[in-house]
Every structure is written in structure tokens, then in C-alpha cells.
Amino acid sequence: MKIVVLAGGRSTERNVSISSGYRITNALRQKGQQATFIDLFLGYDLEGKTVDQVFDDANTSKDLKISDAILTDADINKLRTDGSTQLFGPNVLAICKAADIVFLALHGGDGENGKVQATLDLNNVKYTGSGPLASGMTMNKVFSKEIMLYHGIQTAAFKEFKRNQPGEHKVPFDFPVVVKPTSGGSSVGTHIAHNQEELESGIADVFRFDNSAIVEEFTPGREFSLGVVNGRAFSAIEIKVHSGWYDFKHKFQAGYTDFITPPKDLDEDVHQAMKDVSLQTMDVLGLQNYGRIDFFANDKGVWVIEANNLPGMTPLSLLPQEAEADGVEYGDLVMDIINGKLKLYADGMTEAGIMTAASAD
Ligand SMILES: Nc1ncnc2c1ncn2[C@@H]1O[C@H](COP(=O)(O)OP(=O)(O)O)[C@@H](O)[C@H]1O
Ligand SMILES: [Mg+2]
Numbered sequence: 001m002k003i004v005v006l007a008g009g010r011s012t013e014r015n016v017s018i019s020s021g022y023r024i025t026n027a028l029r030q031k032g033q034q035a036t037f038i039d040l041f042l043g044y045d046l047e048g049k050t051v052d053q054v055f056d057d058a059n060t061s062k063d064l065k066i067s068d069a070i071l072t073d074a075d076i077n078k079l080r081t082d083g084s085t086q087l088f089g090p091n092v093l094a095i096c097k098a099a100d101i102v103f104l105a106l107h108g109g110d111g112e113n114g115k116v117q118a119t120l121d122l123n124n125v126k127y128t129g130s131g132p133l134a135s136g137m138t139m140n141k142v143f144s145k146e147i148m149l150y151h152g153i154q155t156a157a158f159k160e161f162k163r164n165q166p167g168e169h170k171v172p173f174d175f176p177v178v179v180k181p182t183s184g185g186s187s188v189g190t191h192i193a194h195n196q197e198e199l200e201s202g203i204a205d206v207f208r209f210d211n212s213a214i215v216e217e218f219t220p221g222r223e224f225s226l227g228v229v230n231g232r233a234f235s236a237i238e239i240k241v242h243s244g245w246y247d248f249k250h251k252f253q254a255g256y257t258d259f260i261t262p263p264k265d266l267d268e269d270v271h272q273a274m275k276d277v278s279l280q281t282m283d284v285l286g287l288q289n290y291g292r293i294d295f296f297a298n299d300k301g302v303w304v305i306e307a308n309n310l311p312g313m314t315p316l317s318l319l320p321q322e323a324e325a326d327g328v329e330y331g332d333l334v335m336d337i338i339n340g341k342l343k344l345y346a347d348g349m350t351e352a353g354i355m356t357a358a359s360a361d
Contacts, residue, residue, distance in 0.1 A: 001033050001100040002055045003338070006127075008039035009116075010076045010087060011109030012188040012209060015069065016252060020313035021105035027331040028103070036095070040106060040116070042079060043089020051091070051098040070188055070248070072208075087116070093123060101338055102127040104310055108185040112310045113139040121352040128341045130309045131351025134286035138309040139183050141214045144285055148304055151284045153277060155304045156216040161203060163211045168196070169203055173217040179203055181210035185308070187247045192218065219305070221298030224263065226278045227311065227319035229290040229333065230340035233275035234322040236295070237261035252316060259318065261325040266297075273302050281307050288350065289341045292319050 005028065007021025008014055021037050028035035034055040038044055044054060069075075077085050087110050096102050102120060104127050106112060114135035120127050130138070137143050142160045149155060160182065161169050171177055179202035180190040189209045191202035199215065206213040223246060224236040240258040241250050250257045263271065278293040285307055292311035296303045311319045313334075323333040344350050 001338075002052075002098065003028055003033050003035040004096050004099040004102045005035055005037045005105050006040050006092075006096070006102050006116075007037060007105040008041055009106045009109070009111040010041045010073060011107065011111055011185075012070050012072075013108030013185050014041075014071050014076060016312060016314060017105055017107045017111065019252075019315070020107065020317070023315060023330070024103055024105050024313055024334055027334050031331050031335055035103075038092055038095055039089065040092055040111065041076060041087060041089050044091045044095060046091055051095050054095050055099075088119070093119075093125075096120065096125045097123060100126070101342060103334070103338065104129050105313060107310055107312060108188075109183070112185065113183060126342070126345055128337050129289050130287045130291065133351055134288065135309045138285050138287060138291075138307050139185075141180065141182050141306055142212070144307055145214075147284055148281060151280070153281055153284070153304055154301055156219045158214050158216040161213045161215065163207045169199060169215070171199070171215050175199075176218040178216045178218055179206055180214050180216070181206045182212035182214045183210055187251060190247065192245060219296045219298070219303050221296035221303070222266075223305075224274060224295045224297060225292055225318045225322075226274050226295065227290070227292045227322045228278050228282050228287075229319075229323070229328075229336055231279070233278045234319070234326050234328075235262040236266070236271055236274050237318050237322045237325075238263040238266070239318075251312075252314065254316060259316075259321055261322050270297050270302060277302055277304060285309075286351070288344060290319075290337050 005021045005025045007017045009017060025035045025037040036055050102125055110116060112135060114132035117135050118132035145155050145158055157173055159171050176192050176194045177199060178192055179199060189206050193199040193202045203213045223239045226236045227234045238260040239246055242256055274295050281293050281304055282291050287309055292308045294305035296305060313320060320330050320333060
């Protein structure tokens with residue numbers, strides 16, 4: 001198959017995405033696929049090649065070390081030398097149209113929030129993961145938590161604050177609280193606040209990245225994450241940080257966190273509850289093909305932290321580790337995701353498929 005691995009883009013998680021994309025590209029090539037890595041934002045200089053010849057290019061071959069730098073839109077815009085800022089770089093859409101499917105290795109912001117998915121749908125380009133509507137809902141922690149609560153899925157109490165709302169930010173629960181960008185990821189801009197002063201500075205920091213901040217009641221307990229691929233919930237992975245909490249550094253630099261899968265000393269009922277709630281959360285949010293649900297478990301049961309519609313696929317990422325523990329090696333995981341989504345297209349079961357069927361009446 002001709003496969004574009006679309007990565008990079010313009011979000012605070014750009015560097016994470018590039019690392020995921022390199023690993024996916026290498027794995028697909030090892031599986032004999034014609035895979036090419038394309039940076040969504042920087043595009044591809046054809047230099048006289050046809051779009052089909054791009055798939056013969058073997059220009060990527062190693063796993064990147066992830067930079068600690070948190071890139072702003074302005075930093076990323078500077079990477080393109082012609083001064084233009086539209087998200088799709090030169091030739092990206094033309095190359096995607098020549099592919100059998102696009103593997104979305106994008107994370108965060110535009111890339112994960114459904115806009116790229118909508119653009120690809122409108123151009124009849126097939127891609128992995130969920131459709132635009134489910135992606136948009138899932139990327140927004142306020143909307144997704146409201147849907148979860150509506151369906152009786154336990155998740156921490158929260159309050160949203162929008163930028164430019166005047167006055168002090170009062171929350172209806174006790175400190176400590178967790179402050180996050182409503183549409184963020186990879187713990188970028190996330191803070192634990194122990195008092196009003198820390199809450200105010202946390203919210204101010206969030207507004208560097210997002211127009212909306214979500215403040216949540218702190219959930220104590222053991223942290224887990226659980227990947228779902230084609231309706232199968234993998235074994236949970238426990239996340240044990242050596243100190244502090246699971247921030248950007250713990251997520252992407254080796255040696256600060258223990259990842260244990262399958263988890264040890266976990267009641268089988270609790271593990272099963274997490275698997276069941278993962279599938280239910282995917283379902284109520286309309287997520288398809290694959291995703292990952294983050295959890296806390298404590299004496300009051302299992303609590304969903306958030307759902308991820310394009311979970312990380314870097315060497316340290318959780319879903320690949322869980323799959324491997326359950327006997328699915330990385331290359332097979334990537335192929336399962338592709339084949340699972342192709343089946344949804346064949347069955348007319350994607351968001352795009354549903355809309356096509358409805359409009360045909
Ligand atoms: N309500 C909460 N209580 C305690 N810790 C939390 C809470 N929400 C998030 N965290 C911590 O912050 C991390 C990042 O939060 P999460 O909602 O998963 O955002 P992101 O999209 O950045 O991954 C979590 O993995 C968890 O360690
Ligand atoms: Mg998370």
C-alpha cells in the first residue's frame with residue numbers, strides 16, 4: 001500500500017508527533033509498505049518528482065529524541081521560509097490524495113481536533129483514527145467530560161474559565177486543583193495549584209496556549225491508561241512517576257517514570273471495569289478505530305481523566321507498550337490500525353460514510 005505518515009504540523013505537541021511519525025514510517029517500511037513521512041506544516045518539495053514517486057523515497061530512518069522545547073505557533077511559523085502560515089504545507093494534499101491511506105501521527109491542536117480529518121474527508125482521502133466530529137469533541141476536555149457525565153461515566157468535577165472573564169477565578173471545590181488548557185495535550189500548560197495564588201498563575205499560563213482553561217478537582221489514586229484498537233481493550237498500563245506528577249518530562253524522557261503492564265496488584269474487577277469504561281467512553285464520544293483512555297483508580301472506583309483520539313506512538317508511548325505486553329508488536333499494531341480503519345470505510349461505517357449515506361436519500 002502507498003501510505004502517507006502525516007506528522008509534525010503546528011501544535012505544542014509538534015515534536016512528539018514527529019517522533020511518533022518516524023517510528024510509524026519505519027515500522028510500515030519493515031512491513032513492506034510504501035510509507036513516506038510527510039510534515040503537514042513544512043510540506044514536501046517535489047523537486048521534479050511526481051507525487052507517486054514520493055512513496056519510493058526512503059528519507060527517514062531513525063527515532064528522534066524529543067526536544068523539551070514547547071513550540072508556540074510563532075516559533076513553528078518561522079520554520080517555513082516563504083512566510084505563509086496555512087496549515088497544509090506545499091504538496092501535502094496532493095501527496096495524500098495519491099495514497100491508499102494516511103496514517104495520522106499528528107498530536108494536539110489542529111491535527112487532533114478534527115479539522116485535518118474534515119479536510120481529508122472533503123478531499124476523499126482515507127485516514128486512520130476517528131472522524132472530525134468525535135475528534136473535535138474529544139479534544140475539548142469540557143465537552144468530552146460533559147458527555148461522559150451525562151452517560152454516568154465517573155470523571156473529576158470541573159469548572160471552565162474563558163480568557164478575559166473578569167475577576168478572581170472561584171472554584172466550587174477544595175484545593176489542590178488541576179489547571180489545564182481545555183484543548184491541550186501532553187500535559188503542556190498543566191499545573192497543580194494548592195492555593196488561589198497558584199490557581200491564578202496556572203490559569204494565566206494556560207491562556208498562553210488556549211482561550212479556555214479547565215480546572216478540576218484533584219483525583220487521588222493510582223494512574224492507569226488503557227488503549228483500545230478495533231474494539232479490543234488492551235491490558236491497562238500503570239504509570240508510576242518517581243516524584244511529582246505525570247508532566248511533559250515524565251511522558252517523553254526515559255528514566256523518570258515506571259510503566260507497568262499488565263499492572264501488578266490490581267484487583268481483576270477494577271481492571272475489567274477500566275476495560276469496560278474504556279469501550280463505553282470510546283462509544284459515547286463516537287471514537288473509532290483506536291484511542292486511549294486515561295484513568296485514576298481509588299476506593300471510589302475508576303475515574304476517567306480524559307480520552308485521546310490520536311494517542312502517542314513514540315518509543316515511550318503507552319499504547320505501543322500495552323499492545324506489546326498483550327502480544328501485539330509495534331509493526332502489527334500499526335497494520336491493525338490501518339486495516340481496521342480500511343474495514344470501517346469498506347463497511348460505510350466512518351463519519352464520512354454515514355454522511356454520504358444520509359445525503360444519498
Ligand atoms: N483531576 C486530576 N487529578 C489529579 N491529577 C490529574 C487530574 N487531571 C490530570 N491530572 C494529571 O495530569 C496529567 C495530564 O492530564 P490530562 O487530562 O491527561 O491531559 P493531557 O491531555 O495533557 O494528557 C494526567 O496524566 C494526570 O497525571
Ligand atoms: Mg493525558
